Amino acid sequence: MRKSAIIGLITIAICIGFLVSLNADTDSYSNFNEAAESQKEEHVMGYWEKTKGMHYDAEKDPNHFAFYMKDEKGTVNKVVLNGSKPQDFERSEKLVLIGKMENETFYASKILMKCPSKYNDNMVEVNQDGTVKELKENLKGTKESKS
Template identity: 50%
Template sequence: MKKSSILGLVVIAIAIGVVISLYGSASTYGSFADARETSSELHVVGKLNLQKELHYEPVKDANYFSFYIIDEKGEECKVEFSGAKPQDFERSEQVVMVGKMEGNKFHASHITLKCPSKYTNDKVEFTEFKAKQANI
C-alpha cells in the first residue's frame, strides 16, 4: 500500500473514534425509572411538588438544596442539588435536571428552570444553575 493510503485510513479511523466518543457522552432525556437503569447522567424533566418540603438552610449549608419532582411519567422522586436554591424556584412551570440516581435519590449536577414570563403570557424564560464542584 502507498503511504498516502495508510495515512488516509489512519485519519478515517481517528475520525470514527471521535464521532463514537462524542455520541457516547451525549446526554439523553428520560424519567427517574430510566435514571435507575443507567449509570450515566440523564436529563429528567418534571414539575415541582409544592405539597412536599423544599429543604434549604443557607446558614447550615448553603450548597445543599433538596426538593421533590414529579417526572413526565408521574413518578415522584427526591432530588438533591449541590448548590444554592435558585431564585423563584417555586414559580417554575417545569424543571429540567441533569444528573444520576444514587440509591433512591436523584443527584442533580445542573438545573434549568422554565418560568412564566413576567411581562407577557406567550413568552417563557429559561434560567440555568450548575452545582458546586467539590474540592478534592
C-alpha cells in the same frame, strides 16, 4: 500501497473514530425509574411538586436544597441539590435535573430551569456552586450556551 493512500486511510479512520465518540456522548432524557437502574448521571425532566414544598435554610446549611419533583411518567421523588437554592426556583415551569439516583433520592449536580417569560422561552442552568448560566434553544430544539 502508496504513501498518500495510507495517509488517506488513517485520516478516514480517525474521522470515523471521532464521529463515533461524539455519538457516544449524546444524552437523552430519562425518568426516575431509569435513573435508579443506571450507574451514570442521567437527565431527568419534570415538574416541581409544589404541594410537597421545598426545604432550604440558608442559615443552617446554605449548601443543601431539597424538593420533590414529578417526572414525565408521573413518578414523584425527592431531589437534593448540594448547593444553594436557585434564584426564581418558584417561578420555574419545567425542570431538567442532571444527577444520580441513590436510595430513592435523586442527587442533582445541576438543575436546568425553564422560567416563564413574556418574550422568549429561555432555560437557566444552575450549577452546584450557585452560578447561573442562561441557555437558549435553537431552531432544532437543542440547547446552546448563551454568552
